Amino acid sequence: MASQPPRWGERTLVMGVLNLTPDSFSDGGRYLDLEPAVAQAVRMSREGAHVLDLGGQSTRPGASEVGAAEEAARVLPVLRALLEGRLPAKRPLLSIDTFRAAVAEAALQAGADWINDVSGGRRDPALLQVVAAAGCPLVLMHSRGDSRSMDGLAVYTDVVAEVRQELLRATDAALAAGVRADQLIWDPGLGFAKTTEHNLSLLRGLAALRQEGFPLLLGPSRKRFIGAVLDEPRPRARLWGTAAVCAQAISAGADVLRVHDVGPIVQTARMVDAIVRAEP
Template sequence: MTQKIILQHQVFEWGKRTYIMGVLNVTPDSFSDGGEFNTLDAALTQAQKMLAAGVDIIDIGGQSTRPGSEQISVEEELNRVIPVVELLRSQPNPLAHIPISIDTTRTAIAQAAIEAGADLINDISGATFEPEMLSVVAKLGVPIVLMHIRGTPKTMQQLTDYQDLIGEISLFFQDRIQACKIAGIEPSNIILDPGIGFAKTFEQNLEILRQLPQLKSLGFPLLVGPSRKSFIGHILNEKDPQKRVWGTAAACVAAIVGSGDILRVHDVQEMVEVCRVADAIYRL
């Protein structure tokens, strides 16, 4: 039987098609769109644009995780993200019922966001920065995305010395999956993210995309986030992240071929079209 979850009465049936998670960074300093959507009006306009383009989940983040970024206070993160969640939930349908993900490593933010109307947690630390995240997620009964990382966003790019990249990511996931089970999280609520760009070199990012089927063999849906990242800029010799749209498209197709289930992207309209065509070739 195909695995599935239900968010806002919408069924996400893994393997049936590729789902698009649209990035809504309400930060002043994210790597490719910092300062663009960090007011309520701008965030709402962007959410409406993503909805019209066919987004499946909106991922709201208030803490930049670009390489070298500094962590903000809990209070500042709450002040950035909770009003946006509440605003989206107060809108007329269908925006009021779009599934919302909260991109955070902090239990206080996760709990407040779910109470405000968010539907799932996207934790770039795999719930290692605050291990109590797992018990909170279990209590809330919501899905969690567990991403692979080494160190923190400030230190991660000095921690890329893997002996067996895919094997070590797999071991990390196996440990996290076991921790989820111990905490009482249903296996159907676990989603894995190999963490492209997080403690990974250029070549390692490419290797992850080539070897996604090995990670898929762990038996859980995969989220892949290549959008606008530096490995694409390296290939294209393009320093401006916003000009990496079609490089992102190629990486998204690679992720679909490798059985990725969710693609976390900035350019929703373009990637929705890419996924529809790639799905027609490789999935349907």
């Protein structure tokens, strides 16, 4: 059985990234085959992941898009294997990282628990109706354009205010499609149509986003802006920068951290929770 749905505010949840793609920016191809993917899911579960996020479509800047059939072919066999007993009895929640309604629907029918949409419902609005029918959590992430165009759309006058307004519009669309407000989780989309300074400004302004009342998910893991600050070109060498961002995000009210390095970030979150939450 899956872990119970979170009671927001009690502790920080850690979401482990499982990229089932050949071209993701830091681990593309490592988990393209079934057995390595399942082994990594088991490893992250043992390290304390509360949620596992399975993705079959790379969303890094410049990535090529595959069709729904190929995306589903990458994700569904791994999802089914994990649901058939490969994880511990009290398994993490299983999230599907997709912006396609057809993939979301197939995954939910197979037993997935969450949908994580990097487009916030923009790319395929029918996904909102699928989530409404399922009644599952939905992550609305802020982004602009797609993988090919987003870098050219990183233009803001006030990035915190504009991300807030665009997430509110995405929320209105979700509610109009029948999604309940208590299903929604906000993600400001670090690295998506944002420069390094935009990302840093968002991190300074997280409290303003949290005030809207939605649980907040952050995905800083190994991102390009951390490499820029640290002068570190190797994504896998950006763990400590990622941990620093995660600590600040928890202090500002983040509820979920989406990361590749689950074990160290679980420890980071537990320590920061002990300091900043009333009842760790």
